[in-house]
Each structure stands twice: as C-alpha cells, then as structure tokens.
Amino acid sequence: MDQSTKHILKREPAIRVNGSLWLESDGKRFFGPGPVELLERIAETGSISEAAKRMKMSYKKAWELVSALNERSVNPLVVPRTGGEHGGGSTITDEARELIDYHRHLRQRFAAFLAEETKNLKL
Amino acid sequence: MDQSTKHILKREPAIRVNGSLWLESDGKRFFGPGPVELLERIAETGSISEAAKRMKMSYKKAWELVSALNERSVNPLVVPRTGGEHGGGSTITDEARELIDYHRHLRQRFAAFLAEETKNLKL
DNA sequence: TATCGTTATATTTTTAAAAATATAACGGGC
DNA sequence: GCCCGTTATATTTTTAAAAATATAACGATA
16 A cells, blocks of 8 residues: 555554455355364364364354265265264365365465555555 | 365366455454445445445445444545435545555455466366 | 264254334425 | 435344254164
C-alpha cells in the first residue's frame, strides 16, 4: 500500500492480511485445514475418536469428515477397523500422507504470500 | 504437486485451489469481500438500502457493516444523511475509495497466487 | 460367550446466525 | 404541516449449524 493510504484505519493492535485456503471440487470446498489436521491426528493416535477428542471435535463430525474424504477419493484415505483388539481403530493410507504433505507445502507458500502482503501493508 | 500425488482424488469437475482473504485486526476480520462490495454499491447508488438490495443483503446487516467500518476507521468511510430530499442517502469518502482500490489490487495478487497453485495442481 | 473400546448411525437438544418484521427519527420539498 | 424515502434501532421469527445423547455392530481376546 502506498503512503497516501496510511492512517485510514485505527490500529490498536497491528493490522494484518489473513486468509484461508482449501481445495475445491464442483464449487464446494472439501479439503481445508480441518480435514488435514484430522488426518494427522488419526495417524498419531490410530483412532478417529481419539483424534476428534484432541481436536475438540465431536466424534460424529470427525467420522463424517472421514467418510466424505473416503467418498471423494479414488482409494480410501482412512482405513477403519471395527471391533477386535482395543475395539478397533483407524490408520491412514500412503495417499493420505501424500495429500497431507502437499497441503503442508501449499500452506507454507500461502503463509509466505500473507506475510509478504502484511509486510507491505502498513495501514 | 509432483506426479506421484496424482489421481488420489476423484475429479468429476476440475479441482482447484481456492481461498478467501481479509484484513484482520486483533484477530478478527473486519474488511473482506463483503464490505468492499457494499462500499462500491453505496458509491454507485448513493444509498445504503439500495446497495443492500442489490447485494441481496438485509438493510440491517448492511447498516451494521457500515457502522462497524466507520467505528474502526479514524475518519468515516461512509457519510450518511438522514432525512431531506429522497429521504436521505449516503456517500463514501475518498478514504473509502482508497481502501477499495487497495483491496482490489490485493485481490488481484491473490487471484494470481490461486491461479498459479491451481495450474500446478493436477490432482 | 462376555468384555472392551472403537466404529457407525440416528435422534434430540442446544446454540448461533440469519432473516423478517415493525417503528421511530430525520429534513427537504410541496 | 404533511409526504416521502432513507437512516437508525429494537424485536421477533426462522433457519441452520453445532453439540449432546443414545445405541447397535463389530471382532480379537480372555
């Protein structure tokens, strides 16, 4: 922003450019920060319910996310086991790990974009 | 995305990277696409109510947005006149025009970022 | 076969956001 | 002084999202 645009807005704390990013199919988002973190937590804990708990998300919502992700992907991203030892559990596939990795890099580039815009802001 | 990450997701229509951008103060957004368009419509029509109508936004919400914008800015962005010919009306200030212009350019840079990411996607 | 914790699913309740409705204040022009 | 359309504000209603609650299926293990 050029000098003339300064001081238009109040700034008790610093003003910054921020935003959100997601993958979109058919105009609706299906792979944003939430699903990514959920996949990571499932990988960590081996359990959808425990992953949900750590994200302070209801199990229902977590399960719906997993279900939606598996439906949209050619091959499953999450493989659930029902019953058995510990009552069951879930693992994520290599493809899920690839998606997580891609999204991590994407977020890094986005963060760099936001930081650059914020740096050049000085409202 | 590298070749190995291809074909993980179904793609009836094309998959693209999309996102949203806003100015943030104290952790909460206060100047996103909505307010920008509202200011533009007010400039066009000279009326908050008419601007709201064109955006299919309730007058109440539009007025609250205007009020919030004027509160956060050092000098008003919108100058309302109550009563008088045509019952009143509103105009926007030069500072509002500056903000709109800045946001337009910001969106252009963001659109370029999204286009580049989408181009390099090929999920 | 009884137990366990998880997956899977339906139903209800709560909460929050949005929309709708109503009404007063305003001031120039007739 | 009345009319008009807009600003300004409160209240109610509707809608949608989120949360909470409940329960069955599952299968290895003991």
